[in-house]
Amino acid sequence: MKTILVPIDHTTAAEHTLAYANKLAVRWPAEVVLLYCHPDSALTSAPAAELARQEQRLRSLVERLRYQQLTRQDGRRIQYRYRILSGCLHDHVQQEVMQHSADLLVMGLEHIDCGQQAAPGNHAAAITELVTCPVLVVPPGRRSLPSRLVFAADFSTLNPSLLPRLSALQEAFPAPLDLVQFYPPTERPRRRTFKQALTKAAAHLPWLMLAPHLVEDDAPLEGTSEFCARNQAQLLIIAPTSHEQLLRYFDSCHTTTRAYHTQIPVLVLRAQERQPSVACCDKCAERLALANKKSILPDYHSVRWA
Known part of the structure; x- marks a missing residue:
């Protein structure tokens, strides 16, 4: 259970x-x-x-x-x-x-x-x-379970371990899910990369009703709040990359003005930290060191030279 x-x-x-x-x-x-x-x-x-x-x-x-x-x-x-x-x-x-x-x-x-x-x-x-x-x-207040979800993140740099953890919650939150990726105007040349990352993330999530959105906005946090308000979301899912980024979601300027994203539940996802490989004996230590050396050095044999 x-x-x-x-x-x-x-x-x-x-x-x-x-x-x-x-x-x-x-x-x-x-x-x-x-x-x-x-x-x-x-x-x-x-x-x-x-x-x-x-x-x-x-x-x-x-x-x-x-x-x-x-x-x-x-x-x-x-x-x-x-x-x-x-x-x-x-x-x-x-x-x-x-x-x-x-x-x-x-x-x-x-x-x-x-x-x-x-x-x-x-x-x-x-x-x-x-x-x-x-x-x-x-947040305080009586509320029902969400009928619409928004997952806002930078999917081009999203840790892959987060998607299975979110998928495990699908039965708890079976509502329609919107994936939204914000990017500033200076990043317009990377639109295709962002779109590919959105599509890849959507393919790994089990929600039947799922819609990706690529939005140009140089203030992603404010844009997220406006997007949630516009779509009447009842749950915001975020994957902050740092403690400071998470604190910005609950900054006093947002709670004082009762920004929309502070008035709905927020689901915070954290990536699992990868444990370093530990050798059990000297022979295994040599093998791990060789593997690490190979991962650092470029593999020129795999390159197709013109």
């Missing part, structure tokens, strides 16, 4: 996050692992008793929300697990994702970590850097 890890911070917005995760769990279907990290500074003289009280509080929240926006039959089908830990989310989330083999992490845009509030999206961006599974950032 698939697993959704949901960090909870006991704020009102967290209820919306859990309600959204519940709908996903029914559609996929998936098991929900609820993770609450209680700040060390907030612990009483009896930490075990306090953690037990927080678990009971979490169970009460689950029972209250289990049937909200769901039929009783669907609510009963959801399986929950509870993880109550002492400390900060960013200290535990990596281990929890690995321990539960989480396929998706769902958290709030305004999640509070370690008892500290940050600008919207900052904690989510930090957590995304720590885990390898996709992270779904849900």
